[in-house]
Amino acid sequence: QVQLVQSGAEVKKPGASVKVSxxxxxxxxxxxxxxWVRQAPGQGLEWVGxxxxxxxxxxxxxxxxxxVTLTRDTSINTAYMxxxxxxxxxxxxxxxxxxxxxxRMEFWGQGTLLTVSS
Amino acid sequence: SYVLTQPPSLSVAPGQxxxxxxxxxxxxxxxxxxxxxxxxxxxxxxxxxxxGRPSGIxxxxxxxxxxxxxxxxISRVEAGDEADYYCQVYSSKSDSFVFGSGTKVxxx
Numbered sequence: 001q002v003q004l005v006q007s008g009a010e011v012k013k014p015g016a017s018v019k020v021s022x023x024x025x026x027x028x029x030x031x032x033x034x035x036w037v038r039q040a041p042g043q044g045l046e047w048v049g050x051x052x053x054x055x056x057x058x059x060x061x062x063x064x065x066x067x068v069t070l071t072r073d074t075s076i077n078t079a080y081m082x083x084x085x086x087x088x089x090x091x092x093x094x095x096x097x098x099x100x101x102x103x104r105m106e107f108w109g110q111g112t113l114l115t116v117s118s
Numbered sequence: 119s120y121v122l123t124q125p126p127s128l129s130v131a132p133g134q135x136x137x138x139x140x141x142x143x144x145x146x147x148x149x150x151x152x153x154x155x156x157x158x159x160x161x162x163x164x165x166x167x168x169x170g171r172p173s174g175i176x177x178x179x180x181x182x183x184x185x186x187x188x189x190x191x192i193s194r195v196e197a198g199d200e201a202d203y204y205c206q207v208y209s210s211k212s213d214s215f216v217f218g219s220g221t222k223v224x225x226x
Binding site: 037060 | 119149151153155160161162163166167170172202204206207208212213214215216217218219220
């Protein structure tokens with residue numbers, strides 16, 4: 001089993017960038033796809049993107065293309081999501097979650113609250 | 119883009135069966151995943167690949183899929199089942215993953 005622990009809450013101004021980390025315990029994530037999911041306050045789940053564990057390749061939801069970068073440091077079992085050009089409607093909880101190529105998202109982080117406000 | 123349609127809410131009495139639909143064009147040809155999210159918590163996978171059940175998920179949770187509607191069935195509903203439930207599939211057309219808008223289940 002994998003336990004994912006995410007970095008703490010962030011407060012950013014519009015136009016700024018944020019980088020959220022996600023550290024895996026109990027297993028490495030090199031064999032699992034790492035998805036990121038966004039949930040705005042009181043809203044549903046929205047897929048941000050994923051990283052292929054074998055190639056390191058990435059893919060993103062259309063809404064996030066050009067604004068998000070996914071990276072990883074396998075030496076410390078940590079994945080990162082960077083989002084640039086933040087706007088107020090980016091205020092949300094961001095989750096990292098390990099899963100499969102089919103979208104089976106099984107192990108979720110606790111979520112990181114991002115607040116974008118001037 | 120591919121759209122998954124879920125009713126916003128459903129109320130069910132304890133001990134009864136809750137049937138949660140998830141509509142999508144030709145969804146019957148896709149593997150569907152279902153997530154339970156209780157208030158203030160991260161989502162939990164309750165059904166994967168339409169009918170699979172992760173370790174630790176009660177047998178009361180089951181999934182099915184046909185033509186344009188996938189269904190999550192919760193048998194013998196308990197108070198602890200009160201939560202939001204989301205369906206999710208992979209859309210090959212957009213090469214992305216799509217979530218339904220979610221159904222809030224209230225246990226009376």
